[in-house]
Amino acid sequence: MKRRSFLKNTSLSAASVITAPYILPSGRLFAATGERIVNHVVLVLFAGGIRQQESVEQQYVATQNGNSTTGNLMRNMLSGAAPTSDLDALGNEGLWDPIQTNSLASQGTLFQEVIYQEGPPGHYNGHAVALTGNYYPNNINLNENPTNPTIFELYRKHNDPVQSALNAWWISEGLGPYPSLNYSQDPLYGSGYGANYLRPASILGGAGQDQLGNAQTYQPDDVSRISKIKAMLDNNFDQSGNGLPGIDNTPENRELIKSFLTNTIQDVQNGIFDLATPNGSNVRTGDLINISSAWTVMKEFAPELTVINTTNLDVCHGDFSQYLNFLHRADYGVGWLWDKIQGPEGAAAGLKDDTIMICVPEHGRNWVTNNNTDSNGMRALDHTAEDISQLPDYNLPYTNSRRIFTLIVGPEGKVVPNQVLGSPGNPVGESIDIAPTIANILGFDDNIPSGMLPGRVLDEAFV
């Protein structure tokens, strides 16, 4: 072949590769994935029912009768000075120094007044709204998966290239209804597109230590021997055990996760588990254990989409002081997590400067206290649909339980720093905006069929 012909043919081949639509192994054509802002998203559902009064408004105990001390309990997430008196609520360890030198709000964008517009202010409803991007006007059955696809399913179905469940994790502090949030009932989505679900307190704590702490680890040769025997037996039986209501990892990924869980259980047994607390602290809240465990998952697998939650703050139904205490500890956990992501381990995992973290409560709490009083004489708070026309000194057009905030932090040049949006009575953003915002960050929002996500992208946060 003459040199000119060779160059011409080579150029044509290269051009055809560039211009031809990409064809998946399944034969499906797809449009190019939208531009991503970053490759990793962490959604922290800062849940349990947090009021604006104790979070962004930094009123500390000033809403309690006879108290006037204000101050910022969330110095990792929010800018503002800590309270300097009436610190009994914070227990023996009192205030912790923040791990973030500059608050996350100063490093990113704080939507300080966001609205949870519709549906009962219940934990499961609030979680489902954030994860599906759709409101549920009535209480959702706690024993059922949500009806709309979760962000995990949308990501795994519509992201190009298609990603395995190893890239999507839902890590919850408690059990209750939360295991049902890793996939929906939607027949076009469902468990085949679900996230890996993990409740670390059960796996790394008592039950897991007792029942999995002695688990044998098998080498690949032995794993293949077991698979061979199973396949041989399955060939002689015409039914398959497909009734298990859960997601499926690939056999290879399943082995990776099994090995990871076994090793992490051993780390806990050996006292080398990296816990989100300051040196010398004896505080071990469920929220901090959950955040710490989420980090072990993130540094091991560097998932593109991780969702974690806190729930301890719901103690506010009966103990306002402990609610303040847990709020302060959970804030430290979030600061610790961001510190890890941006630190050497995060860099090694490819997360540093390539991750956006979104923190949002699932709903707020009431304006008026209930009849429970804690040991410090503080009155407790529920989260219900209060009648605002009957509330004393309340002048917003929506209930206190519908008031939440959203904090978005990310790499320089990607997320607008030191920006505060919204004000009481003038919310910017809704709960249903979280899912489309995640889809936009990861670049698959344009692939989602129109009408599935009624919210909008919180694009004010991005450069």
Place this chain on the structure above:
Amino acid sequence: MKKQITLLATALIFILSACKKETTYVNQPVVDNYIYAVDGEEVYQSNIEKDKEKSPEQYLSILYTNLFKTTIEQSDLLQLAEVRRAIGDKQMVDELILNDFVNGTDIELPTDSEMRADIEQFVENTYIRFFLRKPTPYEIYELKDAIESDAGLSPELIYQGFALSNEYKFY
């Protein structure tokens, strides 16, 4: 002619008995029970009779009984139920639980040399132990061949394969 009638009658008896619906379970002890010393167990004629899937609790408690030859404590069963809820991939968590079971000190597991001393007996015992039925001649041949051709295939790995098989998830 007489011989033909006898053959025809034999064939009819065979066909009629073959068409008769098999009883789902043998509720009374049968010869197999005595041979394999599993008194009180229900023994299947074949795997075709198994059409109902075990619940997770049934699966775990039966697995424990099969491996340890004793009933699982209620507190353990509750912990196992919690562990199963705490992981989204149910197949994976079952494998983890099984990996823990087979590493237990009280597990009743033949040694590799015991297995290889009488492979056919091991195969039959294993089928009875896990599937509550005798293996077919082909199944005996198939597993025996796998054991003979792989020195690394231990009773523990074979038990894993049985416990994870589809047939074991049904009753």
